[in-house]
Amino acid sequence: MNEIPFGVYPTSRLYQTLGRASVEKLLRERKARVLRRGWIQVGDRQDPAVEAVRRGGVLSCVSALDYHGVSVPEHHDVHVRGNRWAVSNRRGPFCRRFGRPESEYGAIDDVATALAHSVHCLDDEGIVVVCDSLVYLGMMSFDEIEHLFRSAPGRVRRLLDKIDGRAMSGQESMIRFRLLRENVKLDIQVKIAGVGTVDILIGRWLIVELDGFEFHGDRPHFTSDRIRITDAQNLGYHLLPFSYDQVVLDKDKTHERIMTAIRNGAHMRRSVLAGVVPEMTTEPAW
Ligand SMILES: [Zn+2]
Structure with missing residues (x-):
């Protein structure tokens, strides 16, 4: 193993990339720790995903968008997406998405998954702020947002013509x-x-x-x-x-x-x- 990949990962993914023996060595040497069953943090850098994983989910919604550098309205909570087990067994709150759930998962959601989870947590103005920023930064095109919003509630779809990716x-x-x-x-x-x-x-x-x-x-x-x-x-x-x-x-x-x-x-x-x-x-x- 050449380089320790700092961050929070599903244990199975670490096994695949580093090999089981290396992961166990990192744990023994206290260079990694188990956050909860199935999740390991490598290194001890401050990472917003740690709290999300400890709470039984992954970082998503407004918090993940913020992590990716997208403009978001002021928020003070960590927004967490829980899996089905966590939602029924742990105390939330967990952010909900519209449409079909995702199959791919890491400790921090990608911008599209985070956006899908954010529309229930944001008001109309907040959704437009986030979408403007995503387009301005080139992280999602208007067409990609429109495609994602096809399964969104009408209130959200009606905001599409308010998006302007020129906003600085x-x-x-x-x-x-x-x-x-x-x-x-x-x-x-x-x-x-x-x-x-x-x-x-x-x-x-x-x-x-x-x-x-x-x-x-x-x-x-x-x-x-x-x-x-x-x-x-x-x-x-x-x-x-x-x-x-x-x-x-x-x-x-x-x-x-x-x-x-x-x-x-x-x-x-x-x-x-x-x-x-x-x-x-x-x-x-x-
Ligand atoms: Zn949320």
Whole structure:
């Protein structure tokens, strides 16, 4: 055996790949341990699959998507898929999927299996956030999601036309979803001459920027974002920048601020600040 494969595995798979003697040696030398019957962890690295396997299942749903680097809504529980024995013999909760169960299994579900298990745990907005991110990252195509959702509940299938793989962040997907629900006409990732690419443009004149502009922590970003704000205002755009916390934790107030601007017609009119904002010459106060 050349290399110890750190991670959590079904014992049978380890026997196949390493050979029984090597696995038993690892266990004797305490380089591996049995998590539960049929499952072994090699090494002692922190691994989100350990808790899932100890609870009688494997890591799935929102937790597995998060593990794979997909944008997911805030969650604090470990989401576990239990096998049939675990579901009837152990205390859950276990995440449920729609459609046919999978036959292939490891300690952490692949993105398609995790997505199928996540639709009962996520609200509509959360499902769109996850699907946007999967398409954006190239982990699943829109067609693959559509195919998977063929056996999903109607509520889930109706979300397909809300998916937009151009979304650069979970926050952008959230704001877009909330505005589309109000029938607001908008576009995302819009290139504006003299400003650059903005996250969301509502109508002709209202820009929503997320976690960009003022919210970069480092000085060069802060300065370039300030210049972008000034440039956009000089061209007549109205700007609403929001932080992650505003979008995720203070969502009602943030949504209301955007809707108020729309009710005031900000998306249809040039800003009165057009051409009168002096260029930023002072250093930001740190
Ligand atoms: Zn779940």
